[in-house]
Amino acid sequence: MLTAYRDAIQFVHDQTIRYMNQGYTPEELVEAVELPDHLANHPWLGEHYGTVKHVVRNIYNGYLGWFQADPWTLDPLPYMERARRYVELMGGREKVMAAARKAIEDEEYTWAAEILTNVIRIDNNDMEARNLKAEAYKGFAYGLYNVNWRNWTLTAVAELEGEIDISKGFSFTSPDVIQSFPSNVMLPMITTRIDVEKSISTNLTLGITFTDENKSFALEIRRGVVQFHESLPDNLDVAITSTRAFMNKMLVGDVYITGEMSAAIAEGAPAGGVIMMSAIDSGEIKLDKGSKEDVQKFFSYFDSPVDVGKINLIVR
Structure with a gap:
């Protein structure tokens, strides 16, 4: 069991470096690096807490940092202006909402959430868009067995629906x-x-x-x-x-x-x-x-x- 565990860690690290050296971006790395069957199907290596995909991103950032060499990311348009232009290029709010509803029907939950993000960024009080993104996240969360991903996604749902309650959170000022x-x-x-x-x-x-x-x-x-x-x-x-x-x-x-x-x-x-x-x-x-x-x-x-x-x- 311990050998399989340490081999999985080394496999993810070494294969991430291998593809980094071939010029892969973090988005490409998460698709390229997958555990081989004997590790992926090992009874004690289920992705219940950590996941290969988020570890791969951490390895990339640890070695190379956030900059991926494309200069536009050094000085992009301001946060809100980018959101407005993306929604404009996508045909406006209603087009985005319709596309998101279709994506949810097709169970493309994270795509629906992604395209709704700029609509909500333009207007944080757009409850129709917030509730639709929450719907997408519910579909995504209910299919997850990784506790970190699931819990974070359902917490996002609570925030989007205005129901989040942090009163029972741990106080760092006790x-x-x-x-x-x-x-x-x-x-x-x-x-x-x-x-x-x-x-x-x-x-x-x-x-x-x-x-x-x-x-x-x-x-x-x-x-x-x-x-x-x-x-x-x-x-x-x-x-x-x-x-x-x-x-x-x-x-x-x-x-x-x-x-x-x-x-x-x-x-x-x-x-x-x-x-x-x-x-x-x-x-x-x-x-x-x-x-x-x-x-x-x-x-x-x-x-x-x-x-x-x-x-x-x-x-x-």
Whole structure:
């Protein structure tokens, strides 16, 4: 069993490389690389979790990256403009809808979904097109026994029909998860939220000391980027002292929100900034250098945390 398993892995890898060296694209590779019968029909090698087709694409990307050498892909038309032109070339929305219905009748489910994608891209609220694509995906999913493909497809159906519920999803901001990250790992995560347009002319450094860890760090905004320092530099503009325990509470939303704070947030003030200002007033955060306004200004250069529940993956 183990020999068959390792042989299947090597077969897929080596044959993918073989065809890559002959100039095959990822779309051609998934048709060319198939397990031989003695492996494809092995009782312990069913494609219930992984599949040859998606592994082949991973191998290609791992060796050569996303670029397939055709220069138009370096600078294609904008996302929405491409969708509009594709639908126009296909004869307009009604032609696409009719072709999709015919494809579903012919059990060409993924083709129906593909051609409907641009119709939905033009208008995310086109429920007729969304429901038709969901119908195509149901037909596709019910014929699958690979759990990843099936579950992802049925999740896409739920999103298209407006029935997706992520409330029972795993929370990556649970207290246990937050507390498990060292401070020198947690703090640098904010660097990816810098608003370049707001901060492109800014040079501002904030120092943070956690008394319960006896550690100090700094975040330096420098013309659209944020450098993380694992010690306090000499050129601090603002400095605060608190505890890592309090930061954990802030990150998971375990802080008391007064009516005044709620009103400020409702009027558009960033929740994090409002909480920090209140924490300075209450003494949870001690201001060592600079003013409350300086702290507020520093954090105003960052995007608010993204509500992942509002991000669509299929309807976009």
